[in-house]
Amino acid sequence: MKTKCFLVLVFVFTVLLSACGNLSVDGNKTTGLSSENSPKQTIRIAFEALKNGDSKKFNQLIQYKERREGVLIYKDNKLFGNNLDGKGKELIKSTFSNFSYDIGKVNENKNVATAQVKITNRDLSNVYKNIPHYKDADNPLIEAIKNSDNKMVTTNLKITLNKTDEMWKIEMDAALADALCGGLLAKW
Numbered sequence: 001m002k003t004k005c006f007l008v009l010v011f012v013f014t015v016l017l018s019a020c021g022n023l024s025v026d027g028n029k030t031t032g033l034s035s036e037n038s039p040k041q042t043i044r045i046a047f048e049a050l051k052n053g054d055s056k057k058f059n060q061l062i063q064y065k066e067r068r069e070g071v072l073i074y075k076d077n078k079l080f081g082n083n084l085d086g087k088g089k090e091l092i093k094s095t096f097s098n099f100s101y102d103i104g105k106v107n108e109n110k111n112v113a114t115a116q117v118k119i120t121n122r123d124l125s126n127v128y129k130n131i132p133h134y135k136d137a138d139n140p141l142i143e144a145i146k147n148s149d150n151k152m153v154t155t156n157l158k159i160t161l162n163k164t165d166e167m168w169k170i171e172m173d174a175a176l177a178d179a180l181c182g183g184l185l186a187k188w
Helices: 002-017 025-031 039-051 055-060 087-095 127-134 138-147 174-180
Strands: 068-069 072-074 102-111 112-122 151-163 167-171
Touching: 039 055, 039 102, 039 112, 039 151, 039 167, 055 087, 087 138, 112 174, 127 138, 151 174
Parallel strands: none
Antiparallel strands: 068 072, 102 112, 112 151, 151 167
8 A cells, every 4th residue: 555655656756846858949939938928927827827737838937946955956847847648737737727826916126026926726735645545546646636625725925036038937936836736745
């Protein structure tokens, strides 16, 4: 039983943290992203991409910081891979099926902006406790997410955006990632 849960978590971790290479400027042209987008538009486009399961567009608007944990260095780790299909896309769609947001005040100062954002999603913080109930499912985690109760959780955050390569990018941190995923990542 513990082995199965461990394997499910390894699969999920791989999907959530998979990086599929760096994006080129040409990649922006195919997704309609523009250097003329304001910080508020950038947030809206990124969050709508999540709601629509478009991880590639989402990742183009996110700035991931390098971090060190012991001897391991995580560089350009993505919350979601760029080219998800099958189970990965299903995981995103189930995680963000009830996701909503409200963008408040945005302050812009040269190449840095901050925005007050209210993020609401289903409370997924206890999903891991329900995985054993779906052990016979094709993907127990996705089933546990789909069948979680409809209790909602709202988080108010101040997020930072940086202008990089003439485009605004949202600075990803643990608090933002956890709020986006309804507490799903809090236990990691």
